[in-house]
Amino acid sequence: MKKTQKFATYLAVVMALLAPLAHAVDRAAIDAQYQRDRSACAGKEDLSSREACLREAGAVRQEALQGKVGDNTTPDDWRRNAMVRCQAHQNAFERSECERRMMGEGQVRGSVESGGVLREIITIIPPATPGPDSAPK
Secondary structure (H helix, E strand, O other), X not given: OOHHHHHHHHHHHHHHHHHHHHHHHHHHHHHHHHHHHHHHHHOOOOHHHHXXXXXXXXXXXXXXXXXXXXXXXXXXXXXXXXXXXXXXXXXXXXXXXXXXHHOOOXXXXXXXXXXXXXXXXXXXXXXXXXXXXXXXO
């Protein structure tokens, strides 16, 4: 057997032996996050909110164990996604207001944890100038 073949075989065996160890490290991190999530749920006063929080923590843990959590998205991806959602507004003014809110203008209240985020921006629109047809008679 050539040296490169021996090395490749050796490397494959080592990787096969280390794979369960790498999974154990991931599982430990997942379990630690799950415990933190459960602790955060314990602080909820409302029983139904606490139960929903615990169900969600369990669901996230299960997905993490299946490798479905951590999609490697970046803040740029999130901003791009927010802008795409603003395309639902057919009116150009409403779409531009949505984009302004998504870029951080205005006020933000609430949180995902509390059930939602309200983004508010106040735009003053001057009244239309009355034309000759709108004069009182």
